Amino acid sequence: MNQPSAVSLRHEMRQLRRNLTGDAQTQAARLLRQHFLNEHRLLKANMVGAYFPADGEINPIPLLNRLQQLGKQIYLPKLATYPKKMVFLPFTGEFSVNQYGILEPIAAARDLRFAADLDLLLMPLVAFDGRGNRLGMGGGYYDRALAKFHRCGVLRRPKLVGLAHSFQQTPRLKSNRWDVPMHAVITEQALTWF
Numbered sequence: 001m002n003q004p005s006a007v008s009l010r011h012e013m014r015q016l017r018r019n020l021t022g023d024a025q026t027q028a029a030r031l032l033r034q035h036f037l038n039e040h041r042l043l044k045a046n047m048v049g050a051y052f053p054a055d056g057e058i059n060p061i062p063l064l065n066r067l068q069q070l071g072k073q074i075y076l077p078k079l080a081t082y083p084k085k086m087v088f089l090p091f092t093g094e095f096s097v098n099q100y101g102i103l104e105p106i107a108a109a110r111d112l113r114f115a116a117d118l119d120l121l122l123m124p125l126v127a128f129d130g131r132g133n134r135l136g137m138g139g140g141y142y143d144r145a146l147a148k149f150h151r152c153g154v155l156r157r158p159k160l161v162g163l164a165h166s167f168q169q170t171p172r173l174k175s176n177r178w179d180v181p182m183h184a185v186i187t188e189q190a191l192t193w194f
């Protein structure tokens with residue numbers, strides 16, 4: 001069977017995600033939080049980047065609230081469009097809505113961090129496969145933000161962990177030369193290291 005194109009795969013997965021009920025999302029977020037909290041390797045991280053959920057993405061907020069209680073510093077993406085760039089700001093109480101309709105923190109410039117400053121980056125995704133390949137929304141924001149470590153094999157780099165609903169797994173994703181693979185994925189069903 002031919003592989004579906006990235007375009008049709010994105011369309012299909014995003015539709016399935018958006019069709020989940022509120023109850024299913026709440027339950028998935030709870031299970032996701034528990035899989036994370038059971039993993040000692042992840043609990044060592046202090047600076048944690050994550051995302052505000054949109055478009056039916058699995059919701060990391062209950063987990064992030066717990067991590068804040070544990071004293072972790074939580075950061076969320078802030079996007080710039082021309083040129084495309086993603087940086088991180090602290091997860092605080094104040095938000096604005098970006099050009100994609102996604103909430104972004106409002107914070108002082110001195111609090112801005114780069115992906116390289118994080119110990120762990122929890123990444124949204126549209127589809128993933130059993131080898132840690134990741135298909136995003138198609139903006140290339142994550143791939144750009146992570147390109148430096150990927151190419152240079154820099155020693156200190158964040159652990160890259162995708163968060164997804166289990167149905168977002170697909171048999172085999174075509175990986176492009178700029179795609180940065182993940183170290184692990186957590187779904188409502190399980191945590192998997194690659």
Ligand SMILES: Nc1ncnc2c1ncn2[C@@H]1O[C@H](COP(=O)(O)OP(=O)(O)OP(=O)(O)O)[C@@H](O)[C@H]1O
Pocket residue numbers: 134135136137138139140141142143144147176178179
């Ligand atoms: N390091 C990079 N430098 C310049 N352009 C890049 C880089 N990485 C990706 N791109 C560009 O971004 C576009 C989208 O890439 P891709 O389809 O892999 O996005 P994605 O992984 O789905 O999105 P995201 O990274 O935001 O989750 C591609 O056309 C690619 O040329």
Ligand SMILES: [Mg+2]
Pocket residue numbers: 134135136140143178179180
């Ligand atoms: Mg990519």
